[in-house]
Structure formats: structure tokens, C-alpha cells
Amino acid sequence: MKRFIYLFTFILSFQQVFAQTAPPASVANIEQDLKKLNVLGSVLYVAAHPDDENTRLLAYLAQERHYRTGYLSLTRGDGGQNLIGTEQAELLGAIRTQELLAARRMDGAEQFFSRANDFGFSKGPDETLKIWDREKVLSDVVWVIRNFRPDVMICRFPTTGEGGHGHHTSSAILAQEAFTAAADPSRFPEQLKYVKPWQVKRLLWNTFNFGSVNTTSDNQLKIDVGGYNSYLGKSYGEIAAESRSNHKTQGFGSARQRGQAFDYFKTILGDAPQNDIMDGVNTSWKRVNGGNEIEANLSIINKVFDPANPQLSVPALVRLLGMVEKVPDVYWRNQKAAQLKNLIAECAGLWFESYCTAPMYAKGDNVDVSTQMIVRSDAQVTLTSVSYKTDADKPDGHENLAANILKTVNSTFKATELTQPYWLKYPHGVAMYSTGYLDSIGDVAQKTLPQNIPPAMHVVFTIAGKPISYDVPVQYKYVDPARGEIYQPLIIAPALTANIVNKDYIYNSQQSQTIQVKLKAFTKASGNISLKPIAGWKISPASIAYTDKNKGDEWTVNFTVSPADANPHVNVIEAVAEANGEKSSLGFQQIRYEHIPTITLFPPAQAKLVNIDLKTAGKKIGYIAGAGDLVPEALQQVGYEVHELTENEVLNDDLSKYDAIITGVRAYNVSQRLVFEQPKLMDYVKNGGNLVVQYNNNVGVLVHPGPYPFTVVNQRVTNEDAVVTFTEPASPLLNYPNKITKKDFDGWIQERGLYFVSNIDATYHTPLLMNDPNEAPNKGSLITADYGKGRFVYTSLAFFRELPAGVPGAYRLFVNLLSNPKK
Structure with missing residues (x-):
């Protein structure tokens, strides 16, 4: 027990x-913490995604009212778009997790998640809760409630759909169900080994006024959350803006707000408050x-x-x-x-930290740690012990810490667990992260937490005669010449990682390709590397040996792989790295942005082999970067020469040398320079060029991207299996150089497309129709028109997702968009 x-x-x-x-x-921190110490109340805010939370309200509750304040985001935002890089899916979710933690460090709240995966936009809760495992997500919400024990819960969205996104509405539905289930010992009884049932006092809806949707009213409880905190030197509107501006992948930089600001609340369950959200709660x-x-x-x-x-x-x-x-x-x-x-x-004035001497260690290696401490006052503090595990404390003797004298204690512990984000530890499907991490008691402890519980040193001091312990996370610390002292998480890796260089290998014949595998040693190792045999493919050689590699060594090995027959098929190939007698199939990936800690992952050492019937026309492609996508790399895989165009090249070079020019996703939203480049692009089309514009959203299109009018609207087809109808079967887009059939729309991921176009000028051709269930057919996913001697194409189809995922039909159709038949 x-x-x-x-x-x-x-x-x-x-x-x-x-x-x-x-x-x-600081004295301001101390006085804030003294106030917080005197308050026994807690509030849990519930919504669906990173950025859904009301950061001003969180800051007010945490910093003004001094409640323990938490935000439960059901997802990590994996299904959204990335305005600062090319990461998608779970990689984007890992970034947004850290962005939320950065936000919470500013507003003072805590962060939690469920296992639900953000699979992309959903038009209603029925779809969302059908895709998610409703009962498992509910159990996670109940788990957070039973652990956090909120006096009050607050939803960002209602169950009636005003939030728009199906995930939003689902978060409110699940919050209501969890309000009752958390207090019922017959619901999720397996949790009661660790926690007790908990009855929340009330569930409120934080009503809102977003654009044309105003759900606030004068008869609702309202609170002025626009106050100023003299200890922090900021208003809660200023704190909220700083917090929200951490959502950089979503482009949510916010202006600081000052002055009176009201938040409104409607009671959903429990006793209705009259004057304050905590009415009837003894805090x-x-x-x-x-x-x-x-x-x-x-x-x-x-x-x-x-x-x-x-x-x-x-x-x-x-x-x-x-x-x-x-x-x-x-x-x-x-x-x-x-x-x-x-x-x-x-x-x-007691300061302490624990840091390791190297940034990365291999599982099984000894980690060298320095724990430093200093007392910057005349307080009587004695160091009692420093150890790695609380159950292994051994007094090191008692040593009085002299005022303002730095003390260092060196320790060693064995690295036993990879520092892979726990929710990515096991394979997962579209809807949910795996439940496999519940198999061990350590994994249960970090369930619903934003990140792994880090390795920590257990440090015991005797202060004013009483032993007091602190668990100090072990980090890596270094000095960057430009940024100064930097802290990063400790990385514990496999002995050897294997990265297959490309995510996809596209074949359109039985000709072989060279598959490169990049290896990285995290300890001294010998062994071999191989690719697992796959039926229908030839792999040579069977394995490649290596000897006496040292920690930090990196090298590349080459395998020759070809289809065994000409029939189209798709397979996953996996690298197997053997080091010192142990095998693993994990790669190594780091995501680096200055606004968050470096994220280190060990993804499966896999790639997709796609053997398709693909014809290409043309060779040279010019690419104008947008918000970030992997389309250029995908096109290089099928033999195109892709050159990223600079503004100077667009304005001053001869563009006729390019068989097609493509604009990256959301280019017309994010590039202020396209307003100057657009006339040259239109001249390129008029003179015989082929311009392909990928999707933009309907907010802030800086210049109209086409030769004739159309409007970008917030319409999409979220069902990736939605039926596609060909309204112009003879369209060159559907016939040259590849004959497009209904099968080419099989196997698409996440969605068909987003931000379709409307109010389409009659000059455009609209060769495709598609729609989600119970909606009218939509012709705005793909439009094209001749202009002068050339062709203009605008597409809202999600090629930026489909091509990196190796979807065969998406390659065939996108190649057609780049291939304008000679007239």
C-alpha cells in the first residue's frame, strides 16, 4: 500500500x-506566494486545444485570487497547421505542448491533457466522439478531476455548438459527463487504487463574444478580470497577451490589453453562484x-x-x-x-540546481550529475543528503552551508528509461494515443501530465532544525555565445539510433533506389545495421557491420532497394540497429525553436516505399515558400528539380525556365512581399507559365492570388474518404500526364481539403465536387483557368499533408497540376 x-x-x-x-x-514572488499560501481553492478550466483557454481568466484566478488553477486541453493540437515550420501531426503536438507550458509559466496555471489525438477539424461532436474512444477520454477527464480536486470547473465552450469545432463541443459534453462520473465510485473504479471520488461544486460555461457569435448576456454572472497586479507590475490583460503569444505555431501573437474587462459565466451543473464563482466554497x-x-x-x-x-x-x-x-x-x-x-x-535565499555534464546519455550508462546550492542570506541551512532515489537516501553527513558560498556535490546514477515523450512511447492510431503507457506504475503517475516526469536528485536540507527535501530535476546546462546560459532537458537515448533519410521513397518502375540510413552512437558500440525484409521488395545487402564506434559518432550506410514486380503497392520499411548485442528500431529527431526547450524524440526507424504508376512532364519547378510545408521534398522524390525562389529572383529573373511555379501553403497570408511579386507571377502565366497556388485561409489574404475573382471561405471537407465526383472528366487536370480515377482518392489522411473557394468567376473550370455527409456538394477544392498563353491553378486540397504521407493518388494528381499540356 x-x-x-x-x-x-x-x-x-x-x-x-x-x-x-x-x-x-524576489520579494514580489515571496509576497505573492504568502498570499497564495492562505488560499485553499482550486479551479479547472476545460477545452479542446492549445489556444482555446482564456489566458486572462487563468492569470486572474491564479495570480489575483490565488487559486490552484489548471487547464485541461483534451488534445495537444496535433491536427492544426504550423506557421513557423514544417512539423505536422504528433511533432506539431509536441511543439504545442511546450508552447502551452511556456504560456502557463507566464499566467501561473498548470497544464494537463487527455489521450485524445487532434485528428483535424471536426464539424460536430457526433463525428468527434465516434472517432475518439469516448469512454477513454472521459476516464482521463475524470482522472484529472479526481487528482486536481477542483472546487469549480469552467468550460470554454457549450454543448450546443456555438464553439463551431466538433472538438470544442465535445470538450463541453465530456466535462459535463465527468462532473458526475468523478463523484461516482462505480465509474472507473480502477482509478480508486490511487485517487478518491471527487464532487465538484459547480460547472460553469465561460461565455464569449467571438466575432459574430455573442453568447454573453446581462443576466449572467460577470467578473472584472482586467485588474492590475502591483506585485507583478502588469495587468491580467498584459499577462494574458504574453502567455498567448507563446502559441507561435498558430500565429497568436497578441497585443497587451489594459483596463476593465469582464468575463461572463453561465451555470451548467451544480449550485448557481450569485456573486462569485466560488460562492459557497470555503477557500x-x-x-x-x-x-x-x-x-x-x-x-x-x-x-x-x-x-x-x-x-x-x-x-x-x-x-x-x-x-x-x-x-x-x-x-x-x-x-x-x-x-x-x-x-x-x-x-x-536558498538556490539549488542539478545538471549533467553531457547533453545525452545512452540507456544503461552512468549519468554524471553536479548538484549546486548556495544560501544567499544568514539563514541557518545545513546540507543533509543528496541522492538519486528517495528510497535510497543515505545521509552524507551534515554540512553547514556558509552564506553566499557555492557548494557542489557530484553524483552518479544509471540511466534506465529513454526520455521519449511518454504519449509517443507506443504506436498509436488516428484518434487516440496508446493506452500502453498505463502498464507501469511510473507511467500511471505521469498520465495526463504535459510531459515526462524528469530524472531528479533528492536533496535534503536541515533548515531551522527541520529536515526539508526537494526533488531537483536533472538538466543539461551550457553557454551559448549569443544567448548566454541555456538549460535543456536531459536526453537518455538508445545505444544506437537509425534514421532513414527520406520519409517516403516513390517508385514508378522496377528501377532500384539507394536508401540511406544515418546512424548515431550514444555510447561505445559494435554491431550491424539491416533493413527488415519485405515481401515484394529486393534489399541488398542483407546487413552492414560496424565496429568500435564511440559516443557521438555519426555515419551513413547505403542499401539498394527495388520492387520485385511492376504492380503498384505500398509498404513500410524498417531499419534494425544492433548495438552490443541489443536490437532497436528507433530514430533520433530534435525539434529546435528558441521559444521552447529542445524536443528530442525517438521515432520508429521507418519509411514508406510507394510503388505507383506515375508519369511526369516537365522538370524544373520554382517554389515560393509559405507558412511551411514538405511539398518540395516530396516533388524531389519523384525526380523534379525544385528551386526555392527569392523575391529578387521572382522580380528580376526570367521565370519562363520553370515548367511550373508553386506557392507554399498560406503564402498569401504570411508573405507581405507577394503583393509586389504578384504582377510578375501573372506575367509569367500570361506568357505561357503554369502557376499552382496552394491553400490560404480566409483571414488576411494580402493580395488576390488569381487572374479572375474568387473568394477564400472557411469551408472544408473533413472526411478524408468523402466521395469525389468528376464534373469535367475531360479536364487536363484529370488526364495529363496521369489518368485520374476515383481510386486516386483512396488512402487520403485527415481531410480532403480546407478553406475552399467560393464566388468563383465563370472563367474558371471546377473539375471536382465533394462534400461531407449531410452537406451540399462543394466545387471549391480545385479551380483552373487559362490566362494568356498559360494556366492558373488554385487548390484547397490538402496536398501538404498527403504528399509527405506518401499517398499515391495525391502524387498523381499533383503532378497533373504541374503539367500543362502543350497547345
Whole structure:
């Protein structure tokens, strides 16, 4: 039973303990934390995606009202678009996870997720909840409620559909169901080994006024959340803008708001509040046994607190910690004990961190760690022990820490677990991340948390006569010449990783291709590398040996692969890396952006082999970059020469040398220079060129992309299997150089297309019709028109998803868009 009690305690205290190295120690932080210590209330905000949350309200609840405040995003935003890079799907979800954590560091709330995968836009909750495993997502929401124990829950969206996106409405439906289920011991009883049922006081809907949709009204409860926090030197509107501006992949940089601002609330379940969302909830220490004495002592500490000498409050805070540790309510005991420990360190001027000496280690290797600490006051602090596991504490002796003298303790522990993001540890489908991570008690502990529980050193100090422990995450620290001191997560990798160079290999004959595999050693190793045999393919050689590679070595090996027959087929090929007698099939990938920590993943060492009947016409392609996509790399796979055009080349070079020019996704949204380049592009078409414009959204198109009028609208076909009708079977787009049939629309992923066009000038041809269930056929996915001697094509089809995924028919159709038959 001890292990379950420990796990429950660990889950409750994780957010505070692992939020940083040492807590910030400014007087403003200390006084804010003293106020928070006196508040026993919690609020959980629930929505569907990164960016759905009301950051101003979260900041107000966390920093003004001092409630424990959390945001549960059902998904990690995997299905959206990326305005700053080419990452899609789970890679984009990993980035948005870190963007949300950066946002929470600014607004003061905590972050949680369910296992639901953002599979893309959904037009209603029926579709969403059919694709998601409704019961499993509900169980995750219940798990968060039972762990977090909110007094009040708040939904961003209603169940009636005003939120638009099916995921939005589903988040409200699941929140309502979880409100009841979390209190029912017969629902998800397997959770009760670790947590107890919990009844939330009320569920509110945070109504909104977005564009043309206004769900607020004068008879709703309203709260002014536009106040100013003198400790932070910012209004909650300013904090919210800084928080929201971390959503860089979505282009959500926000202006700081100042002055009065109201949020409105409608009661969905539970008692309706009259004056405040916490009506009827005791948020003082009186809600727990023994709280009166704690409250009285805390009042005295606040009165005598000396901002010039915070260390004078340390003895009283340590005594208060002893009182708090006797509180019978386990939840509030752990919450307030964790807060008090941080507050004691802040007041004592006690700083500490643990860092490893190298950025990466192999599983099974020893990790060398330096734990540093310093007391920047005259508070009496003694170092008692430093160890890797709490169950392995061995006193190192007692050493008084001299004021303002840095102390370093060197330690070693064995790396036992890869630092792969836990939700990507196992293969997953379109709708949900795998439940495989629930197999071990350690994985249960991090379930619904935003990221892995990091390796940590357990450091025990004796402060004012009382042993007080801190779990200090082990990080890697280095100095960048331009950015200064940088902290990054510790990376524990396989002994050897194998990256197949391309994601897809496209074949249109039995001619062989060279498949390169890049290897990276994370420890000294010998072994071999091979590609798993696949029926219908020839692979040579069977394996390639290597010897005496050292940590950090990288090299490349080549295999020759060809189809065994001419029949079209698609297979997945996998690299197997053997190192020192152990095999693995994992690659190595890092995602680097300055606004978030480096993300390190070990994806499957796989690629797709696509043998298709593909004819090409033309060779040279000019590409104008947009928000970011992998279409150029996909075209290079089928033999095109792709050159990314600069503005100077568009304006001054002879563009007639290009068989086609393509604009990247959302180019007309993000490139302010296209307004100057557009006349030259139209001249290129008029003189015989072929311009293919990929989708743009309907907000902020800076210049009209075509020779004749049309309007980009927020219409899409989200069913990737939607029936496609050919309205102009003789269209060159459907016949040259590849004869397009209905089979070419098989196997598409996530959606058919997005931001279709409407109000289409009669000059355009519209060769395709498609629609989602119960909707009228839509002709706006693909339009084309002759202009002068050339051709203009605009497509809202999701080629930016389909080509990197190796969808055969998408290649055949996109090649046709690039191939204008000679007249």
C-alpha cells in the first residue's frame, strides 16, 4: 500500500516540485506566494486545444485570487497547421505542448491533457466522439478531476455548438459527463487504487463574444478580470497577451490589453453562484481540521514579514510547515506543504540546481550529475543528503552551508528509461494515443501530465532544525555565445539510433533506389545495421557491420532497394540497429525553436516505399515558400528539380525556365512581399507559365492570388474518404500526364481539403465536387483557368499533408497540376 500512497502524493505535488530548479526568490514572488499560501481553492478550466483557454481568466484566478488553477486541453493540437515550420501531426503536438507550458509559466496555471489525438477539424461532436474512444477520454477527464480536486470547473465552450469545432463541443459534453462520473465510485473504479471520488461544486460555461457569435448576456454572472497586479507590475490583460503569444505555431501573437474587462459565466451543473464563482466554497484554512491554528500563525507571519530581510521569517515558516504536515486532508496537506517548502527556500535565499555534464546519455550508462546550492542570506541551512532515489537516501553527513558560498556535490546514477515523450512511447492510431503507457506504475503517475516526469536528485536540507527535501530535476546546462546560459532537458537515448533519410521513397518502375540510413552512437558500440525484409521488395545487402564506434559518432550506410514486380503497392520499411548485442528500431529527431526547450524524440526507424504508376512532364519547378510545408521534398522524390525562389529572383529573373511555379501553403497570408511579386507571377502565366497556388485561409489574404475573382471561405471537407465526383472528366487536370480515377482518392489522411473557394468567376473550370455527409456538394477544392498563353491553378486540397504521407493518388494528381499540356 505504501507505493500507492507515494504515487498519490507524487501526482499531487508534481507540478510544484518539478516546475523549476529553485523557486524564484524576489520579494514580489515571496509576497505573492504568502498570499497564495492562505488560499485553499482550486479551479479547472476545460477545452479542446492549445489556444482555446482564456489566458486572462487563468492569470486572474491564479495570480489575483490565488487559486490552484489548471487547464485541461483534451488534445495537444496535433491536427492544426504550423506557421513557423514544417512539423505536422504528433511533432506539431509536441511543439504545442511546450508552447502551452511556456504560456502557463507566464499566467501561473498548470497544464494537463487527455489521450485524445487532434485528428483535424471536426464539424460536430457526433463525428468527434465516434472517432475518439469516448469512454477513454472521459476516464482521463475524470482522472484529472479526481487528482486536481477542483472546487469549480469552467468550460470554454457549450454543448450546443456555438464553439463551431466538433472538438470544442465535445470538450463541453465530456466535462459535463465527468462532473458526475468523478463523484461516482462505480465509474472507473480502477482509478480508486490511487485517487478518491471527487464532487465538484459547480460547472460553469465561460461565455464569449467571438466575432459574430455573442453568447454573453446581462443576466449572467460577470467578473472584472482586467485588474492590475502591483506585485507583478502588469495587468491580467498584459499577462494574458504574453502567455498567448507563446502559441507561435498558430500565429497568436497578441497585443497587451489594459483596463476593465469582464468575463461572463453561465451555470451548467451544480449550485448557481450569485456573486462569485466560488460562492459557497470555503477557500480559507477553516476548510480543513487544524486550519484555524495555521491561519492564525500565517496571519502573524504576514504581519511581521520584513521585505528587506525575508530570512527572518524562515523559523516561523518552518514551524508552520510542521503544522501543515499534520493536516489530515491529504490533498491540501501535500499542496500547502509543497508551497511552504518553496516559500522557505525563497525566504532563506536558498538556490539549488542539478545538471549533467553531457547533453545525452545512452540507456544503461552512468549519468554524471553536479548538484549546486548556495544560501544567499544568514539563514541557518545545513546540507543533509543528496541522492538519486528517495528510497535510497543515505545521509552524507551534515554540512553547514556558509552564506553566499557555492557548494557542489557530484553524483552518479544509471540511466534506465529513454526520455521519449511518454504519449509517443507506443504506436498509436488516428484518434487516440496508446493506452500502453498505463502498464507501469511510473507511467500511471505521469498520465495526463504535459510531459515526462524528469530524472531528479533528492536533496535534503536541515533548515531551522527541520529536515526539508526537494526533488531537483536533472538538466543539461551550457553557454551559448549569443544567448548566454541555456538549460535543456536531459536526453537518455538508445545505444544506437537509425534514421532513414527520406520519409517516403516513390517508385514508378522496377528501377532500384539507394536508401540511406544515418546512424548515431550514444555510447561505445559494435554491431550491424539491416533493413527488415519485405515481401515484394529486393534489399541488398542483407546487413552492414560496424565496429568500435564511440559516443557521438555519426555515419551513413547505403542499401539498394527495388520492387520485385511492376504492380503498384505500398509498404513500410524498417531499419534494425544492433548495438552490443541489443536490437532497436528507433530514430533520433530534435525539434529546435528558441521559444521552447529542445524536443528530442525517438521515432520508429521507418519509411514508406510507394510503388505507383506515375508519369511526369516537365522538370524544373520554382517554389515560393509559405507558412511551411514538405511539398518540395516530396516533388524531389519523384525526380523534379525544385528551386526555392527569392523575391529578387521572382522580380528580376526570367521565370519562363520553370515548367511550373508553386506557392507554399498560406503564402498569401504570411508573405507581405507577394503583393509586389504578384504582377510578375501573372506575367509569367500570361506568357505561357503554369502557376499552382496552394491553400490560404480566409483571414488576411494580402493580395488576390488569381487572374479572375474568387473568394477564400472557411469551408472544408473533413472526411478524408468523402466521395469525389468528376464534373469535367475531360479536364487536363484529370488526364495529363496521369489518368485520374476515383481510386486516386483512396488512402487520403485527415481531410480532403480546407478553406475552399467560393464566388468563383465563370472563367474558371471546377473539375471536382465533394462534400461531407449531410452537406451540399462543394466545387471549391480545385479551380483552373487559362490566362494568356498559360494556366492558373488554385487548390484547397490538402496536398501538404498527403504528399509527405506518401499517398499515391495525391502524387498523381499533383503532378497533373504541374503539367500543362502543350497547345
